[in-house]
Amino acid sequence: MLIKDYQLEVFTPPCEPGAERFSAIAHLTADIREVLPYLNAILRGAVYRPEVPALQWRKAGHYVTFQPNQIAISNVEDREAAIREVEGLIKLVNRTWERRDEIEPNYxxxxxxxxxxxxxxxxxxxxxxxxxxxxFVFANKLAAGQVELEQCTPLAEPQYAEQRARLAELLAVDLPAIGPRA
Ligand code: SF4
Structure with a gap:
């Protein structure tokens, strides 16, 4: 097991007073930099920055950053969810490390x-x-990860199916299938 012990910090970012979104940081006693290329290989849409080193990943509207001695998550709806998310990320790192012989690392x-x-x-x-x-405003926020593609509801219309699929590919997100016309 790579991560055996960590200290958890849960807080509301000071830049968002009253926003009721939570962030959490697991301060690790282990150094997890070697697992980052393996996570980069399996996490869809992850952005690996070897020069830091860090790996950033969007998970269901949450922002996750893996660094050698910490895992951080932000934009979580409540304190308990933030704790659960961090616990899930710790398990993900440990599972990935245990399976590293089966994964081709991506640098x-x-x-x-x-x-x-x-x-x-x-x-x-x-x-x-x-x-x-x-x-255009929506596109800027989409590029910055501040909105979700699904918020553009007209994209679910059949005539935009190709553009929608391309957007999902560029953003590395999964979208629900478009249903048949009523
Ligand atoms: S919903 Fe989609 S089409 Fe309408 S303004 Fe927003 S981005 Fe543009």
Missing amino acids: ETRRRPTALELYKLLPRTNCKACGEPSC
Whole structure:
């Protein structure tokens, strides 16, 4: 087992007073840098930065960062969920380390799509259904990981199926299948 012991810190980021979103950091006694390329190989959409070293990953709207001596998660709905998420991430690291002989490590850094690339694939009707004033604003927030692709509900219309699939591929997210027309 790679991570045997850690100290957990759960807090509300000071930059978001009253936001009621929680962050948690597991301060590790073990150094987990060697597992990062293995996590990079198995975690869809992860961004590995070997020069730091760190691995960033979006998990169901949460932001996760793995560093040699800590695992951090942010944007979690409550304290208990933040604790559960950290425990799950610790298990993930340990399982990955135990299975490392079966995994081809990936040392490459995945490129994040730019806002312009994303914008070109959106419906570009500025309908505001996503809650943003325009598709371009939405594209910028999408590139920054501040909104979810599913918030653009017009994308679920059949005529946008190809663009939707390409966006999901660029962002490395899974989307529910589009149902048949009623
Ligand atoms: S819902 Fe989609 S199409 Fe409408 S403004 Fe937002 S990004 Fe553009």
